[in-house]
Amino acid sequence: MPTFTVDTGAVEYPVVAERGALQRLGEFLPPRRGVLFVVTEDSVWRLHGASVERALEGRRWRRLLFPGGEENKRLAQVEAMAGQMVEAGGDRSSLVLAFGGGIVNDVGGFLAAVFMRGVPVIQIPTTLLAQVDAGVGGKTGVNLAAGKNLVGAFHQPLAVITDPDVLATLPEREYRAGLFEVIKHGIIRSEPLFRLMQQRREAVLAREPGAVEEMVAESVRIKCEVVSLDEKEGGLRRILNFGHTVGHALEAETGYSRYLHGEAVGLGMLAALRLSELAGRISSGLCAEMSAAVRAYGPLPPAQGLAAGGVMARLRRDKKAIQGAVHWVLATGIGSTEVSADIRDEWVREAVASVLEQSW
Ligand SMILES: NC(=O)c1ccc[n+]([C@@H]2O[C@H](COP(=O)([O-])OP(=O)(O)OC[C@H]3O[C@@H](n4cnc5c(N)ncnc54)[C@H](O)[C@@H]3O)[C@@H](O)[C@H]2O)c1
Numbered sequence: 495m496p497t498f499t500v501d502t503g504a505v506e507y508p509v510v511a512e513r514g515a516l517q518r519l520g521e522f523l524p525p526r527r528g529v530l531f532v533v534t535e536d537s538v539w540r541l542h543g544a545s546v547e548r549a550l551e552g553r554r555w556r557r558l559l560f561p562g563g564e565e566n567k568r569l570a571q572v573e574a575m576a577g578q579m580v581e582a583g584g585d586r587s588s589l590v591l592a593f594g595g596g597i598v599n600d601v602g603g604f605l606a607a608v609f610m611r612g613v614p615v616i617q618i619p620t621t622l623l624a625q626v627d628a629g630v631g632g633k634t635g636v637n638l639a640a641g642k643n644l645v646g647a648f649h650q651p652l653a654v655i656t657d658p659d660v661l662a663t664l665p666e667r668e669y670r671a672g673l674f675e676v677i678k679h680g681i682i683r684s685e686p687l688f689r690l691m692q693q694r695r696e697a698v699l700a701r702e703p704g705a706v707e708e709m710v711a712e713s714v715r716i717k718c719e720v721v722s723l724d725e726k727e728g729g730l731r732r733i734l735n736f737g738h739t740v741g742h743a744l745e746a747e748t749g750y751s752r753y754l755h756g757e758a759v760g761l762g763m764l765a766a767l768r769l770s771e772l773a774g775r776i777s778s779g780l781c782a783e784m785s786a787a788v789r790a791y792g793p794l795p796p797a798q799g800l801a802a803g804g805v806m807a808r809l810r811r812d813k814k815a816i817q818g819a820v821h822w823v824l825a826t827g828i829g830s831t832e833v834s835a836d837i838r839d840e841w842v843r844e845a846v847a848s849v850l851e852q853s854w
């Protein structure tokens with residue numbers, strides 16, 4: 495049974511990643527808590543709420559409906575939900591269950607982090623992106639007008655319950671976008687996962703349950719391992735940003751309207767692979783092989799019409815730049831990476847241009 499553990503030294507919690515995990519939710523609910531609050535979206539609840547409802551039988555609980563969407567991932571929603579919690583008898587003994595995609599994970603987790611100065615949260619991610627990324631790691635937060643995720647807190651969950659079966663109902667584009675984060679985990683830390691994505695593409699795209707469970711479980715294992723070793727992104731956790739430096743710049747440059755996050759990461763990984771080649775970390779043969787595996791999960795919205803200059807300016811302002819230098823995550827092989835700040839501007843320009851020029 496794939497149950498992993500996050501152990502940061504300060505906190506330890508189980509992360510279940512297996513088919514049917516939602517049916518086991520009851521096992522992870524602590525006894526004798528006050529009112530439980532399920533933060534969820536109406537659409538997710540209609541599709542998969544019945545299993546949660548069964549697990550909560552005999553408990554005092556309330557559903558908090560979150561309208562969904564990046565535009566609602568705001569403090570105002572957190573305030574509204576906190577108000578509903580007080581009205582329904584919520585107190586320091588309450589527990590939050592964040593049941594939905596990455597947005598619900600972030601908002602629900604943040605609500606738990608600040609309600610009465612902090613109550614526990616159980617994360618139940620329901621999109622592929624949330625299962626392999628947002629659900630594990632304790633990062634929570636909301637957007638400001640000035641930018642995404644600018645207010646937040648680290649709030650490690652009590653447990654993470656990941657059921658790959660719920661992915662069967664995910665819209666095709668959301669599913670495909672999440673696959674790029676899975677490939678990322680393979681490239682940075684697991685050759686077996688990379689090979690699975692490379693060699694069993696048809697099964698993965700057809701959402702064959704065994705293949706989906708395997709790729710989700712291996713991704714979750716990697717995320718747990720990395721977060722355990724580096725809870726607050728001081729060092730190792732940076733490798734999870736592979737493909738994200740250029741990916742974030744592309745998202746911002748297109749006003750967050752052209753690409754889903756995972757899609758931008760797909761393009762960003764192509765740039766990062768080319769950069770790894772230019773910096774002499776991987777051979778051109780390996781660069782071609784890894785890039786082909788990424789491309790096989792396309793096509794993606796074209797990058798045409800985007801100016802390399804605009805993307806370069808965004809890169810320089812990247813919030814992960816430390817003392818002015820962007821820390822690049824480079825591939826050094828299949829399943830291994832290196833973080834380097836010592837990268838020539840001309841290589842970056844060429845890597846970015848190579849992505850903007852290509853069509854899928
Ligand atoms: N905290 C972290 O470490 C972390 C990491 C990565 C991303 N994020 C955040 O995650 C967010 C993006 O998450 P997302 O891509 O999951 O988007 P999302 O939460 O908006 O979900 C995408 C869509 O899928 C729907 N959906 C969810 N589960 C479904 C299911 N099982 N079947 C059918 N439809 C379903 C949702 O209603 C929504 O319309 C961003 O805000 C990002 O900042 C956080």
Ligand SMILES: [Zn+2]
Pocket residue numbers: 627675738755759
């Ligand atoms: Zn990401």
